[in-house]
Amino acid sequence: MxxxxxxxxxxxxxxxxxxxxxxxxxxxxxxxxxxxxxxxxxxxxxxxxxxxxxxxxxxxxxxxxxxxxxxxxxxxxxxxxxxxxxxxxxxxxxxxxxxxxxxxxxxxxxxxxxxxxxxxxxxxxxxxxxxxxxxxxxxxxxxxxxxxxxxxxxxxxxxxxxGQNILYNFFTGRYHRPVDENRIFMFVDMKDSTTIAEKLGHKTYFKLLRDYYRSFSDAIIKNYGEVYQYVGDEIVITWKLDNGLKNNRCIQCFFEMKDALKKQEDTFNRKYNSLPDFKAALHFGQVTTGEIGALKKDIFFTGDVLNTTARILGLTTELKEDLLISEPLSRKLEFSDNYSIKDLGTKALKGKTQSIKIFAIHHMKKVDTDF
Known part of the structure; x- marks a missing residue:
């Protein structure tokens, strides 16, 4: 069982x-x-x-x-x-x-x-x-x-x-010495956050952010994601490669986060007179993982995959898509009929010499054909 x-x-x-x-x-x-x-x-x-x-x-x-x-x-x-x-x-x-x-x-x-x-x-x-x-x-x-x-x-x-995983890793000394890992990263960014912050004021905006992040908790837990860090209105979620690929968890997590936020629409409209939305980018690659810091210890990832994922996220506004994934990750995933994948071509990434092929992912809603 x-x-x-x-x-x-x-x-x-x-x-x-x-x-x-x-x-x-x-x-x-x-x-x-x-x-x-x-x-x-x-x-x-x-x-x-x-x-x-x-x-x-x-x-x-x-x-x-x-x-x-x-x-x-x-x-x-x-x-x-x-x-x-x-x-x-x-x-x-x-x-x-x-x-x-x-x-x-x-x-x-x-x-x-x-x-x-x-x-x-x-x-x-x-x-x-x-x-x-x-x-x-x-x-x-x-x-x-x-x-x-x-x-x-x-x-x-x-x-x-x-964070429970970070505390566990500190106790076990898992990353006391740096190790190389293949990981998937998802960078999630709130849409129109500046406009929302200006409308609400920084104190109320902080409360909105707290409720916004809390609404994602079950989706992240259910899909075995690990929260790497919160950076303002951006959250970075990561999976070990095999863990994130299984049952398309890294993709499914995004859409379950969308559904969870939608279910809170009435609460957000009542408390803040607005419902935030978000966009995301996914990519995978090798990172070096280890403990870092002198005054404050933390588990830290370093590798080109993080920079690349951040650059892909930057294309979401230009391409008018909510979820973008890299071509290398798309080849690792096994898409079912629940998803449609759209080839957006090869794109140049800001600050990088190599271009990368990008795909948009959409969730296909099941249509009841019984009459």
Missing amino acids: SISAKNKYYLKRILPFGIIWLSIALLIMWSQYAVNPEQIEIIESDVPLTFEIVIFASVSIFLVGCIVGCIEVFIVNKLFIRQSFPKKIIGKLLLYTLVLSVLVLILYLLAASIVSNASMFSKKIWGEYVAFFLSITHISTWIQLLFSLLASLLYAEVSENL
């Missing part, structure tokens, strides 16, 4: 929460065991670290971390999306404290019932919980939980700001 690109994306965002929580829990349990390996003279409110309890605790903490991840990704993060970083962290900590209070109650009752071999609803187990609640162990448990929560929330904020 294959997992969709969107589900893979969410799994990659949620699973690190579980891993962070489990790692911290295992470290704490190991330190407790190292101090008292025989588990003797433990205070009454503590649960002994038996093999069964370690397994139960590990699975439980991992699941709690994943639950926090799900709540963060699907609910809480949207509530605080426009808040400053300190307000986000404080607000989320307070909200999660309420959620974790319930989880601590349930998990303690389950763990105590395993040790005592008694029902978690028995007076004995509830008596142990009351003793636990009033003990120093309860305080230390909350310190551990809040530390795990803070660590996972900081990870989430850094991941969201850097």
Whole structure:
């Protein structure tokens, strides 16, 4: 059973929460065991670290971390999306404290019932919980939980700001040394952005840009695209060659972005009295990929393919086409009946000595022939 690109994306965002929580829990349990390996003279409110309890605790903490991840990704993060970083962290900590209070109650009752071999609803187990609640162990448990929560929330904020793939690549050291890759690049540029900015003013225009880029998210995720950078009203999306060619993802991404923006027409007209539109260019080639920067690290691509793609994008206005692709990329793609391809001839590119053959791509809308 294959997992969709969107589900893979969410799994990659949620699973690190579980891993962070489990790692911290295992470290704490190991330190407790190292101090008292025989588990003797433990205070009454503590649960002994038996093999069964370690397994139960590990699975439980991992699941709690994943639950926090799900709540963060699907609910809480949207509530605080426009808040400053300190307000986000404080607000989320307070909200999660309420959620974790319930989880601590349930998990303690389950763990105590395993040790005592008694029902978690028995007076004995509830008596142990009351003793636990009033003990120093309860305080230390909350310190551990809040530390795990803070660590996972900081990870989430850094991941969201850097981009998940960039953070993953930094952790794994994938591009610590430059590597050569074949990649597809799509440069996307908003139409009439200067006119829109002058009409709205820079503050309202910034809000429009934020909503404009947000509308593309699902289309990019679904088609396995990676956002390389935002440059004003331009967004650069990239794929490893095979990934972008499969099922024409790099082309399909463009048209799904168009559809997503069209679905937001009423929202944009209500908020900004205008619906932005965009044009794009696609090309592929070899790039050198690596970490760069002294004061700020980033994953950087360098190669002629980026310059060429930018120059092809510059032809969209002249040729009055929304999507242009290079002839080398067109030979790599396998077009279905869903697309029509139009040969625009060989064009000279600004600042380059070699010309390149250009094609326009159009999406063929299915027509219902049943009467």
